[in-house]
Amino acid sequence: MDMAAAGIIRQHLIDPEICIRCNTCEAICPVGAITHDTRNYVVDASKCNSCMACIPPCPTGSIDNWRTLPASLAWSIADQFAWDALPPELWPEQMAAAGATETEFAEPPAVPAEQEQFNSTSFGATLPPWSAAHAYTNLFGPKSPEKFLSATVAGNVRVTEVGKVYDTHHIVLDFGNLPFPVLEGQSIGIIPPGQDAQGRPHHARQYSIASPRNGERPGYNNLSLTIKRVLEDHQGHPVHGVASNYMCDLQVGDKVQVIGPFGASFLMPNHPRSNIVMICTGTGSAPMRAMTEWRRRLRQSGKFDGGKLMLFFGARTKEELPYFGPLQNLPRDFIDINLAFSRIAGSPKRYVQDAMRERAADLAALLADSNTYIYVCGLKAMEEGVVLALRDISEQSGLSWDRVAPALKNEGRLHLETY
Numbered sequence: 001m002d003m004a005a006a007g008i009i010r011q012h013l014i015d016p017e018i019c020i021r022c023n024t025c026e027a028i029c030p031v032g033a034i035t036h037d038t039r040n041y042v043v044d045a046s047k048c049n050s051c052m053a054c055i056p057p058c059p060t061g062s063i064d065n066w067r068t069l070p071a072s073l074a075w076s077i078a079d080q081f082a083w084d085a086l087p088p089e090l091w092p093e094q095m096a097a098a099g100a101t102e103t104e105f106a107e108p109p110a111v112p113a114e115q116e117q118f119n120s121t122s123f124g125a126t127l128p129p130w131s132a133a134h135a136y137t138n139l140f141g142p143k144s145p146e147k148f149l150s151a152t153v154a155g156n157v158r159v160t161e162v163g164k165v166y167d168t169h170h171i172v173l174d175f176g177n178l179p180f181p182v183l184e185g186q187s188i189g190i191i192p193p194g195q196d197a198q199g200r201p202h203h204a205r206q207y208s209i210a211s212p213r214n215g216e217r218p219g220y221n222n223l224s225l226t227i228k229r230v231l232e233d234h235q236g237h238p239v240h241g242v243a244s245n246y247m248c249d250l251q252v253g254d255k256v257q258v259i260g261p262f263g264a265s266f267l268m269p270n271h272p273r274s275n276i277v278m279i280c281t282g283t284g285s286a287p288m289r290a291m292t293e294w295r296r297r298l299r300q301s302g303k304f305d306g307g308k309l310m311l312f313f314g315a316r317t318k319e320e321l322p323y324f325g326p327l328q329n330l331p332r333d334f335i336d337i338n339l340a341f342s343r344i345a346g347s348p349k350r351y352v353q354d355a356m357r358e359r360a361a362d363l364a365a366l367l368a369d370s371n372t373y374i375y376v377c378g379l380k381a382m383e384e385g386v387v388l389a390l391r392d393i394s395e396q397s398g399l400s401w402d403r404v405a406p407a408l409k410n411e412g413r414l415h416l417e418t419y
Contacts, residue, residue, distance in 0.1 A: 011067045011074050012043045012050065016083050017142040018062035020189045020262065022206040023419050025054040025063050027380050028121045035077065038196065039203070042080035056126035059187060059206070059262035060138065084200070120387035124416035125265065125409045129373055131274065132267035132412075133213070136181045141189070141259040148191060148257040151175050153250045154222055161319040168228040168283065168322045169248045170210065173256065175221045180258075182223055183213050184290035185267045185375070185415075188260035192243045204259050205243035208377070208417075210286035212294035226286040226322055266375065266415045268294070272305040275372040277363070279352050279386055281314040284378030285322055287417070288313075291375070292335060299334060308366070309335040310359075314352040314382070316343035336362075353385035356393065363390075364397030367404055373413045380418040387416075 014025070014034075019041055026034040026041060033047035034054065054063050067075070069090050128135070140149040155172035182188070189204030196202055210216075211224040229244035250256065268276060268291045276295070278288040288311060298304035315321035318341060327337060338359060342349040356363060366372040367390070376386050394401045408414035 007071060008068060009045070009071045009074060010050070011045050011069060012048050013065045013067055013075065013080065013086060014041050014043060015062040015065050015086050016040045016203075017085055018060050020060055020062075020204045020206045020259070022059060022187075024057045024059065024417075027418065028054050028057055030119060030121075037081050039198070039200075040081050040083060042077055044077055045074040053121070056265075057124070059264075060141070120384040121416065123387050123405050123409055123414055124376075125412045125414050127410075127412040128265045128267040129269035129274070129412045131269045131271035133183055133270060135183050135186060135261075135264045135267060137186075137260070137262055137264055139180065139261065148259060149175065149178060149180060150255050151180075151258050153252055153254045153256065155216075155224075155252060156248075156250050159226065159322045160228075160324075166228060166230060166320055167248060168226065168320075170224055170322075171227055171247060171250065172211075172216045172222055172224045173258070175223075175258075177221070180221065180223075180261070181213075182209050182261045183267055184209070184294055185287045186261045186263040188223075188225075188258050188262065190243060190247060191257040191259065192246045193257075194242075196242075202242060206262065207247075208283070208286035208290075209261070210289045212290050212297060214294075214297070218297070226283045226289070228283045228322075265412065266377075266417050268375075269371075269373050271371075273307045273371055275308040275310070275366050275369060277310045277312075277366060277372060277374045279312045279356070279374070279376045279378075279382075281352065281378030281382055282320070283322065284417075285313060287377055288375065289323060292330070296330070296334065307371075310338070310362070310366070311335055312338045312340065312352045312355050314340040314342065314355075314378070317341055318344075351385060352382060353389040356386070356389045360393045360396065363393050364399065367394055367397070368399060370407070370411070370413075373415075374408065375415045375417075377417045378419075383416055383418045390414075 021041060026036060030051060030053055031047050031049055033044045035042060065086060067089060138144060140146050151173035154174040157170050159170045160166060160168040187206050187208045189206050191204050192202040194202060207225045207227060209223050210226045215222045216224040227244055227247045229241055229248045276291060280288050292309060295309060318324055338355040340350045340352050340355040342351055376383060391401045394404045
């Protein structure tokens with residue numbers, strides 16, 4: 001984008017006070033305009049083409065901020081990295097002093113032809129299922145009347161076998177008498193104590209909720225999280241993640257600062273006979289556990305009529321797969337479980353998309369049913385393979401992907417949440 005020739009521009013900015021550094025915007029940006037450092041996520045004005053692809057998926061709304069100013073005064077990447085808050089709008093006098101004479105915003109350039117290539121992110125829905133429950137969001141946070149909510153740790157157990165490079169915990173937080181309504185598929189932010197290397201308070205880290213809407217323990221005002229800390233990097237060097245280590249080391253009775261909840265689209269359907277296909281890796285299993293447990297409780301109470309559950313769950317090994325034991329205890333007539341392991345000695349690498357292709361006939365039948373909802377959560381690297389598998393399964397079964405894909409997106413039936 002030729003900033004000098006643009007006159008007045010409408011610069012896209014991210015609010016550092018609200019952003020929870022979930023990486024959704026950077027992962028989804030089709031032109032690579034968004035980047036980050038240890039403090040902030042920022043937008044490069046020379047690359048941003050105002051395509052708006054990053055706006056709907058943002059769980060907090062921090063991405064939807066703009067400033068009108070002369071191109072010559074556009075905030076640089078370095079400027080934005082140093083912010084603790086958004087700058088104010090320029091006064092007309094400041095605009096005139098900068099030599100602004102244009103009366104219209106610069107027209108954004110045409111979307112590059114590269115975006116017309118296969119882009120898995122573009123298939124994800126930004127609307128929730130029509131039958132989803134109402135989601136409350138941003139009840140607590142930097143710009144809410146109550147900045148933070150204090151929660152008490154009610155439980156902390158390891159849910160993978162002890163490993164050399166990983167350690168995954170199931171953590172239960174209790175909110176006492178303070179209302180904190182959440183739904184399956186939502187997330188919260190945790191504020192780690194202390195300060196960063198620049199002496200400023202740590203930003204929130206985002207974690208998906210792993211328990212159903214009525215709590216980890218029904219009848220109690222609590223929820224659970226699935227948190228993995230990496231103990232060493234690929235070179236074998238120790239890793240000391242600020243938030244993950246803090247959370248995994250918490251003891252029962254400790255207090256944590258919470259903001260949120262976040263997310264209004266990655267929500268499960270509630271109407272009878274709705275089918276749910278869950279595809280995940282690692283701690284991406286958290287929202288899938290929440291959905292599965294809510295369905296299990298409904299089934300147990302006789303309040304849900306039909307609807308299939310199908311799970312594709314990937315990990316490097318069985319030992320690294322969270323909740324492996326409890327998964328084996330779920331009735332097979334309740335949930336169809338398909339596991340994929342990529343690092344089993346003596347076996348070929350197998351990923352979730354491989355398992356999906358093996359079950360192509362069953363998935364094709366579900367794709368043909370307008371009551372089917374698909375949820376993908378885990379590492380960003382899995383996303384393209386999963387969407388391509390859905391496309392191929394559709395085409396090979398005689399369904400037109402050109403018709404199936406828009407329906408999945410527009411009807412809130414394909415949700416992608418990768419990082």
